[in-house]
Each structure stands twice: as structure tokens, then as C-alpha cells.
Amino acid sequence: xxxxxxxxxxxxxxxxxxxxxxxxxxxxxxxxxxxxxxxxxxxxxxxxxxxxxxxxxxxxxxxxxxxxxxxxxxxxxxxxxxxxxxxxxxxxxxxxxxxxxxxxxxxxxxxxxxxxxxxxxxxxxxxxxxxxxxxxxxxxxxxxxxxxxxxxxxxxxxxxxxxxxxxxxxxxxxxxxxxxxxxxxxxxxxxxxxxxxxxxxxxxxxxxxxxxxxxxxxxxxxxxxxxxxxxxxxxxxxxxxxxxxxxxxxxxxxxxxxxxxxxxxxxxxxx
Numbered sequence: 001x002x003x004x005x006x007x008x009x010x011x012x013x014x015x016x017x018x019x020x021x022x023x024x025x026x027x028x029x030x031x032x033x034x035x036x037x038x039x040x041x042x043x044x045x046x047x048x049x050x051x052x053x054x055x056x057x058x059x060x061x062x063x064x065x066x067x068x069x070x071x072x073x074x075x076x077x078x079x080x081x082x083x084x085x086x087x088x089x090x091x092x093x094x095x096x097x098x099x100x101x102x103x104x105x106x107x108x109x110x111x112x113x114x115x116x117x118x119x120x121x122x123x124x125x126x127x128x129x130x131x132x133x134x135x136x137x138x139x140x141x142x143x144x145x146x147x148x149x150x151x152x153x154x155x156x157x158x159x160x161x162x163x164x165x166x167x168x169x170x171x172x173x174x175x176x177x178x179x180x181x182x183x184x185x186x187x188x189x190x191x192x193x194x195x196x197x198x199x200x201x202x203x204x205x206x207x208x209x210x211x212x213x214x215x216x217x218x219x220x221x222x223x224x225x226x227x228x229x230x231x232x233x234x235x236x237x238x239x240x241x242x243x244x245x246x247x248x249x250x251x252x253x254x255x256x257x258x259x260x261x262x263x264x265x266x267x268x269x270x271x
Contacts, residue, residue: 010183010206011048012074013176023124024054026249027155030264031120034153034243038119042147044109044140045127049075052102061101065112072104079104110139117149123156126260132197132224134234141238145267153266154240157248159225160261161196167257169198182207198223228254231263240265 031038039061043052046064048071056062066072079102105114109127121144131137144154169189176183183206190199204217232242246252248260 010181010204011071012050013178013181013183014174014185015050016176016178018050020050020054023249024051024058027051027122027124028055028058028060030155030244030262031122031153034264034266035119035151038153040118040120040149042114042118042121044112044121044123044143045125045130046075046104047071047125049078049102049104051122051124052104053078056100056102062103063114063118064102064104065107065109065114066104067106067108069106072106075104109143110136112143114147117147117152119149119152121148121152121154123154126158126223128156129159129223129225130221132222137224137234138237141234141240145238145240148240148267150267153243153264155262155264157260157262158231159198159223160254160258161225161227162254162256163259164191164198164225165193167259169200177209180209182209196225196227198225228261235265236268239268241268 031041039059041055041060041062043055043062043064046052046066047068049064052062052064052075064072064075066075105112109123110131123140123144128137128140131140148154169191171189172187174185174187183204185205186203188201188203190201192198200221200223202217202219202221204219206215206217207213208215228242228245231245235241242263243266244262244264245254246262247254247258248262252258254261
């Protein structure tokens with residue numbers, strides 16, 4: 001089963017405790033710091049569109065791209081179900097439903113070409129760590145540069161190598177439920193240190209509260225952890241450079257305890 005295949009049906013439930021509103025505010029602040037007039041935004045690996053819905057409510061013109069049609073089906077259904085009431089969470093400067101500019105496209109972030117450019121490109125929730133080979137990363141960074149306006153900004157987060165090798169991935173269990181369903185996800189990782197990869201083997205158990213029926217799904221997500229010198233090299237090849245690197249959401253300097261690093265990049269002076 002492909003990554004995020006059947007998994008997409010329960011994705012929002014599994015991450016209902018994720019503070020998308022705070023993350024959208026954080027990303028918007030990073031964009032505005034580099035490019036105060038930014039309006040158009042491309043989200044590569046948009047998933048179910050949770051960040052995009054919130055960023056659109058802040059006035060951005062959003063285009064989301066994802067490889068998983070299942071994820072996009074959820075994203076489009078959420079967009080269709082919106083009304084003029086605020087989305088969950090505290091979102092400053094909300095724009096009314098009628099003014100939202102938000103659309104989704106199915107595509108591979110390594111190869112997609114939309115024949116337009118954007119003020120900002122984002123790739124959140126470790127999308128770049130799903131690019132597991134050097135060629136994958138080069139292609140994804142090339143996609144970013146192709147779609148970035150002159151003076152534009154690129155923001156992405158990824159698994160950070162020093163922390164992954166220091167703390168080592170371990171088995172984790174997550175349980176969440178809503179009025180109809182209970183979901184238990186067991187993540188059993190396998191580290192491949194010589195390849196800079198981690199196989200995260202997911203076992204997902206979904207229990208219907210009404211019938212008591214239990215469904216089991218199994219998926220393996222292969223993740224690439226990155227080190228800053230190689231990030232610099234990949235960006236340089238694509239005509240970009242690092243403007244800032246910090247721990248995701250905190251702004252602290254990356255270190256041995258920093259699993260998620262947020263990079264802010266822009267076009268190189270020479271490009």
C-alpha cells in the first residue's frame with residue numbers, strides 16, 4: 001500500500017491534537033519577516049490542507065500540491081464544507097469565506113510544474129524528509145526554485161541528523177478518538193545510519209465504536225534525516241541559500257536535541 005494511502009482516511013483524527021493555528025501563524029510570520037508584501041503561496045506536500053485553510057484565512061492566495069489523491073480528497077471536502085464561521089483555533093486577521101483563494105492539485109513535488117510562480121513556497125511536516133535519495137532532493141529543490149518569484153522565500157522543515165543519531169528513534173504509541181472512531185497507531189522505527197534513513201513502520205488499528213469492528217492497516221514511511229552542510233549544497237545547486245535555520249516553532253539554535261529544524265531560504269545573490 002502506498003504511503004498515505006488508506007492512512008489518509010484517519011490522518012486528521014491522528015493529528016487533531018496538532019496546533020495547526022499556531023503553526024500557520026509561525027509560518028506566516030517567517031514569510032512576512034523576509035517578504036512583507038507576500039501574497040501568493042505554494043504548499044508542496046499539503047496533505048489534507050489544514051495549514052492551507054488557515055493561511056488562506058489570513059489572506060494568502062494558496063495553491064496546495066500533494067501526491068496522495070486520498071489526502072486531497074479530504075482537503076477538498078473540508079474546503080467544500082467551510083462556512084463563514086472561523087476555523088478552530090485562534091487565527092488573527094481572518095478573512096471571510098467569500099474572499100478565500102485556495103485550490104489543490106495532485107502532483108509529485110519532484111516533477112510538478114504549474115506554469116506560474118509564487119511569492120513563497122512552503123513544505124511542512126517533514127515533506128523534504130520524504131525525499132529519500134539525493135536525486136529526489138535535487139528534484140524537489142528544483143521544483144521550489146522553478147516556482148519561486150524573484151526575491152521569494154522558501155520555508156521547510158526536516159528531520160535533523162545530529163538529533164536523530166543522538167537520541168535514536170524509538171517505538172511510540174498514539175491513541176486518539178472522536179465520537180465514532182478510536183485510532184491506535186504504533187510506530188516501530190528501523191534506523192539505517194549509513195543511508196541517513198529511518199523506516200517508520202506504522203501499525204494502525206481503527207475501532208468503530210458502534211459496531212466494535214476493528215480494522216488494521218500497515219504502512220512504512222521511509223524518512224531521510226538531513227545535515228546542514230548537505231542542505232546548503234542542495235539549495236546552492238538550485239540557486240538558493242539559507243537565510244535562517246532554527247528549531248521548528250521555538251526559534252532556538254539547532255542542536256543534538258533538535259529533531260525538527262526549520263530552514264528559511266531565498267534565491268542566491270548570484271542566481
